[in-house]
Amino acid sequence: MSNTLYLRRRVANVAALGMSMFATLIGLAFLAWILWETLRQGISAINWNLFTKISVYREEGGLANAMVGSLIINFIGIAIATPIGVLAGAWLAEYANRTKLGESIRFLNDILLSAPSIVLGLFVYTIVVLPTTVLSDHTTSFTGLAGGIALALIALPVIVRTTDEMLRLVPSTLREAALSLGVPQWKLTTQILMRAARSGIVTGVLLALARISGETAPLLFTAFGNNFMTLNPLEKMPSLPQAIYEYTKDPDPAINAIAWAGAFVITMFVLILSLLSRLILSRNKVSHD
Amino acid sequence: MQADQGVIASTIAQEQRSTRDARHDRLFGWLLKGCALLVLACLLGAAGSTLWGGREAFGTFGWGFLTSAEWNPTDDVYGALVPVAGTISTSLIALLIAVPVSFGIALYLSEVAPPWLRTPVSSAIELLAGIPSIIYGMWGLFIFVPFFSDHIKPWLISALGRESCDVHEAGNVSWVAQHVPFMGKMFCNENSFGGSVLTAGIVLAIMIIPFISSVMREVFQTVPTRLKESAYALGSSTWEVSWDIVLPYTRSAVIGGIFLGLGRALGETMAVTFIIGNKMKLSPSLLDPGASIASTIANQFGEAAGLQKSALMALAFLLFVVTFIVLLIARLMLRRLAHKEGR
Numbered sequence: 001m002s003n004t005l006y007l008r009r010r011v012a013n014v015a016a017l018g019m020s021m022f023a024t025l026i027g028l029a030f031l032a033w034i035l036w037e038t039l040r041q042g043i044s045a046i047n048w049n050l051f052t053k054i055s056v057y058r059e060e061g062g063l064a065n066a067m068v069g070s071l072i073i074n075f076i077g078i079a080i081a082t083p084i085g086v087l088a089g090a091w092l093a094e095y096a097n098r099t100k101l102g103e104s105i106r107f108l109n110d111i112l113l114s115a116p117s118i119v120l121g122l123f124v125y126t127i128v129v130l131p132t133t134v135l136s137d138h139t140t141s142f143t144g145l146a147g148g149i150a151l152a153l154i155a156l157p158v159i160v161r162t163t164d165e166m167l168r169l170v171p172s173t174l175r176e177a178a179l180s181l182g183v184p185q186w187k188l189t190t191q192i193l194m195r196a197a198r199s200g201i202v203t204g205v206l207l208a209l210a211r212i213s214g215e216t217a218p219l220l221f222t223a224f225g226n227n228f229m230t231l232n233p234l235e236k237m238p239s240l241p242q243a244i245y246e247y248t249k250d251p252d253p254a255i256n257a258i259a260w261a262g263a264f265v266i267t268m269f270v271l272i273l274s275l276l277s278r279l280i281l282s283r284n285k286v287s288h289d
Numbered sequence: 290m291q292a293d294q295g296v297i298a299s300t301i302a303q304e305q306r307s308t309r310d311a312r313h314d315r316l317f318g319w320l321l322k323g324c325a326l327l328v329l330a331c332l333l334g335a336a337g338s339t340l341w342g343g344r345e346a347f348g349t350f351g352w353g354f355l356t357s358a359e360w361n362p363t364d365d366v367y368g369a370l371v372p373v374a375g376t377i378s379t380s381l382i383a384l385l386i387a388v389p390v391s392f393g394i395a396l397y398l399s400e401v402a403p404p405w406l407r408t409p410v411s412s413a414i415e416l417l418a419g420i421p422s423i424i425y426g427m428w429g430l431f432i433f434v435p436f437f438s439d440h441i442k443p444w445l446i447s448a449l450g451r452e453s454c455d456v457h458e459a460g461n462v463s464w465v466a467q468h469v470p471f472m473g474k475m476f477c478n479e480n481s482f483g484g485s486v487l488t489a490g491i492v493l494a495i496m497i498i499p500f501i502s503s504v505m506r507e508v509f510q511t512v513p514t515r516l517k518e519s520a521y522a523l524g525s526s527t528w529e530v531s532w533d534i535v536l537p538y539t540r541s542a543v544i545g546g547i548f549l550g551l552g553r554a555l556g557e558t559m560a561v562t563f564i565i566g567n568k569m570k571l572s573p574s575l576l577d578p579g580a581s582i583a584s585t586i587a588n589q590f591g592e593a594a595g596l597q598k599s600a601l602m603a604l605a606f607l608l609f610v611v612t613f614i615v616l617l618i619a620r621l622m623l624r625r626l627a628h629k630e631g632r
Contacts, residue, residue, distance in 0.1 A: 024414075116558070217559055245423060
């Protein structure tokens with residue numbers, strides 16, 4: 001009797017642990033499948049034209065204008081989000097740690113972190129695109145700048161959160177030492193604590209860049225896309241994810257191949273960025289513990 | 290050295306400096322607070338602007354907007370039922386698949402795997418979270434959907450469903466469909482395009498697995514070792530410790546992790562847009578194309594005007610409110626475990 005119970009428990013244990021291993025294999029298999037296809041289809045479609053020619057709808061297929069547009073839009077996004085995010089994170093960690101308002105903003109920031117990006121895109125459409133359309137008498141509507149602002153809203157919570165966490169990792173003896181010497185709080189925050197947490201904050205910015213460089217949905221109604229090369233952020237601006245979106249919807253397989261090449265470029269960029277930031281982060285953690 | 294200079298300087302012009310420092314400190318504090326309040330402004334603004342944009346649609350259709358399945362730009366009549374149902378069903382399918390798989394992964398990584406394997410495997414799983422959603426969309430459209438149509442769909446239909454969605458029409462009906470109500474309707478085939486609510490749900494599941502499993506793994510590691518050791522000492526097996534000790538201890542955080550994944554799945558746009566088929570028609574079959582809120586907005590907003598644009602804004606408002614509530618629950622649940630630990 002007890003023997004069969006024992007046997008049953010052992011079988012249940014082996015079965016459950018086997019299933020857990022199987023689940024892990026499923027996860028890894030899908031990762032391998034997605035990366036493999038992106039690699040295979042992307043590399044076979046990569047050629048020099050991709051980086052020198054502009055959109056397929058204007059010249060012999062390239063992504064040059066989309067890449068330039070992506071660089072500009074991402075730059076705008078990071079340039080807006082970094083100062084705001086770092087200062088907000090510093091406020092959470094240094095000024096409002098354990099206050100009610102601070103706790104609720106930290107909490108809401110975590111929600112903003114996973115809020116649907118398409119709604120943030122519509123928000124920027126309402127507060128940036130519509131006003132510029134009216135103010136410029138319908139000569140300017142969608143702009144690269146609006147796209148950058150939309151991406152900034154997505155990057156912001158990432159930067160706030162990492163800055164907040166990294167500053168709180170700085171040992172409080174450093175704060176006490178500085179304050180006891182009469183250093184004012186603003187100098188302490190900007191010149192001592194941020195310097196101590198610098199690598200962590202940079203990591204946050206890199207993570208945010210990785211997050212926004214693959215974003216497509218909010219750009220659809222803000223930057224809109226453009227088949228020409230443009231450097232002016234006050235015009236409609238193409239971007240790599242959006243070019244991929246359009247080329248993927250195209251019925252022509254040759255154009256789909258260019259989409260794969262773009263997908264390859266973007267995936268590599270994002271993966272390298274996130275690996276890099278992970279590396280900095282793990283090294284940082286070790287030094288603090 | 291510097292400290293000495295600081296002391297001397299402060300004794301010379303102490304009055305002046307302390308007032309100046311106090312002023313700077315106040316200004317700096319306000320600047321920082323302003324930046325932090327922007328986070329709040331983003332959330333309020335996103336809700337407010339979509340509500341404002343959708344006022345015309347809400348005003349025109351009232352509560353009927355939520356219950357009507359008709360979405361017809363030609364007649365300018367809009368109801369949210371199809372995209373709302375699509376969003377809910379794809380997210381539920383995603384959870385049904387992702388929750389057990391994530392639990393398995395978390396269990397494997399925290400209890401079963403040899404220590405040297407844990408870090409590489411968990412980083413690999415987390416890489417899945419880093420892949421942009423448009424890549425999932427492309428992979429889904431070009432690779433997974435054809436694979437699904439060729440290999441999985443025929444099997445699903447013959448094992449669980451019926452060949453034709455029309456009950457009166459001839460065609461094979463599986464044993465399950467004969468005996469379980471609704472099964473035949475859920476797995477019947479009328480479309481030739483492979484993209485469907487089910488494929489969208491499966492791809493969403495792959496996308497949210499890394500989020501759920503990393504939360505689960507993290508909270509599993511917070512279980513006090515003495516609890517687990519006591520259970521082992523009483524003769525429990527690894528599985529019994531995981532199911533009867535680890536899971537109950539971390540229950541609230543595990544639910545939080547699941548809701549976090551749900552929040553992601555609800556708002557996911559690009560991957561679903563490629564795969565779901567974007568058909569504004571209500572169908573009980575999971576193998577039929579449908580539409581989700583996000584995919585409808587992505588597809589139609591560019592060409593929409595007037596009432597249609599307003600209806601899309603109204604959809605976005607619904608999506609935002611629902612996701613906000615789901616994420617709120619998620620964060621509250623996750624916090625509960627942290628409080629228990631005294632953090």
